[in-house]
Amino acid sequence: MVTILSCVLLGSCTSATLSAAPTQPVAPTPAQDCASTTTDQAVCMPPSAVNLAALPLGTGKISTAPVVGSEWRCRAPDGTQRVTTPPWVDTKTGTWDLETKAAVKGDVRYKKEFTATQVGDTEVLSGNGLPARAGVFPVKPSDPAYRYNPDPTAVFAHNFKVTVPYDPTANASPSCENGIVGVADDGIPILDAFDADGNDAAGVETQDRCHGHPNDMVGYHFHSLSPCLLSKAELRDHTTVQVGWALDGFGIYVEYAGGKLVTDADLDGCHGRTSTVPWHGKNVDIYHYDMTFEFPYVVGCFAGTPTAQITGLPY
Numbered sequence: 001m002v003t004i005l006s007c008v009l010l011g012s013c014t015s016a017t018l019s020a021a022p023t024q025p026v027a028p029t030p031a032q033d034c035a036s037t038t039t040d041q042a043v044c045m046p047p048s049a050v051n052l053a054a055l056p057l058g059t060g061k062i063s064t065a066p067v068v069g070s071e072w073r074c075r076a077p078d079g080t081q082r083v084t085t086p087p088w089v090d091t092k093t094g095t096w097d098l099e100t101k102a103a104v105k106g107d108v109r110y111k112k113e114f115t116a117t118q119v120g121d122t123e124v125l126s127g128n129g130l131p132a133r134a135g136v137f138p139v140k141p142s143d144p145a146y147r148y149n150p151d152p153t154a155v156f157a158h159n160f161k162v163t164v165p166y167d168p169t170a171n172a173s174p175s176c177e178n179g180i181v182g183v184a185d186d187g188i189p190i191l192d193a194f195d196a197d198g199n200d201a202a203g204v205e206t207q208d209r210c211h212g213h214p215n216d217m218v219g220y221h222f223h224s225l226s227p228c229l230l231s232k233a234e235l236r237d238h239t240t241v242q243v244g245w246a247l248d249g250f251g252i253y254v255e256y257a258g259g260k261l262v263t264d265a266d267l268d269g270c271h272g273r274t275s276t277v278p279w280h281g282k283n284v285d286i287y288h289y290d291m292t293f294e295f296p297y298v299v300g301c302f303a304g305t306p307t308a309q310i311t312g313l314p315y
Contacts, residue, residue, distance in 0.1 A: 066269025114187025
């Protein structure tokens, strides 16, 4: 571990721990991670300066350029999926409550397969799309979460391969995203912040205790920060860690500032920033994306060029 000490003029010093990571990030096993509960999705999540009981609802926040707190989609969601407003969403205030959000019951274990391999000047991400653990899908009618927009799809295996730059570079101008924004270091696809109709997926849809769920297009996936990407030790020590790759090759991180998860106010319109993070086994000052509790949660647009070398996933 490396501790970075940061002091501001006439102020106090704060510290953050960076992982002395191997050259490739490694997701924790189910024995090492810490899932949320079925009645409180804030359990086992990083400390935050934002109010987790009143998170801004991102429904309809589609932009045509990089905008903090919005998603720059190449095309607007155009599905016909009707949703029920769950009790943890307050449409009058435009907020939702992570601390009372229901989650799908169950803790099913799967034989996950995933590798991240440097091949020349590329990083090859390949796997079978299975999570190490997940709730019971399709959601059973006896599960209280069944009342709130459950996805009827089962978790299924599907081989995929995504090839991104090993050392990505930012373009002069960012570009829009098209639904899938990255791959987590446990081999799970990361989708943008919307459901098929432009609703805030993290706020409105029902997910499991790892904050994931399946659909029939990409299988099991995330829309936002999953506690199952973090080990109990990383949560305890507030360790900044890489938890995935965006499709342009830049890393996706859980990053702390002053002992708390960074917020959208710390980030640019693509939901990223340049700071010192672990990258290829060293602590490097580099551009990257950050997972936060605020919409759009992971990637708002691409700073680099998203890869076209994708098989096994629709893009």
